[in-house]
Amino acid sequence: MKTKRIYVYCKDTNQKGIIAYYVESSEGVYLLFTQKFRHSSYQYFHAGLPLEKAIKHPSHNDAAISNTVRRILPSIHYIEKTYDVQLLNKSKKVA
Numbered sequence: 001m002k003t004k005r006i007y008v009y010c011k012d013t014n015q016k017g018i019i020a021y022y023v024e025s026s027e028g029v030y031l032l033f034t035q036k037f038r039h040s041s042y043q044y045f046h047a048g049l050p051l052e053k054a055i056k057h058p059s060h061n062d063a064a065i066s067n068t069v070r071r072i073l074p075s076i077h078y079i080e081k082t083y084d085v086q087l088l089n090k091s092k093k094v095a
Helices: 039-045 051-055 063-083
Strands: 007-012 018-025 028-036
Touching: 007 039, 007 051, 018 039, 018 063, 028 063, 039 063, 051 063
Parallel strands: none
Antiparallel strands: 007 018, 018 028
16 A cells, blocks of 8 residues: 655745645645744744654754644644645544
8 A cells, every 4th residue: 555645844825924835645735733833833834744754753952843843643633624624644534
């Protein structure tokens, strides 16, 4: 069985001081959330990270990265419910 590659990344928005975080999978690209621009968080996520690495991030000395990591999982669950897509292995539907 082929595993899906799911990435979390961020992009600078046109609004000054706002950064947007996205999740990308074979089903499409979904906006996770926006927040104030933090350089360390942007540096960590701008190239994209596999979803597993983004969720299982060890405690980091930088509060901006830790706060961003805390927001990812609830946002993923919201997207799964809203758009009826499966991004996490835990949320597989049993027939």
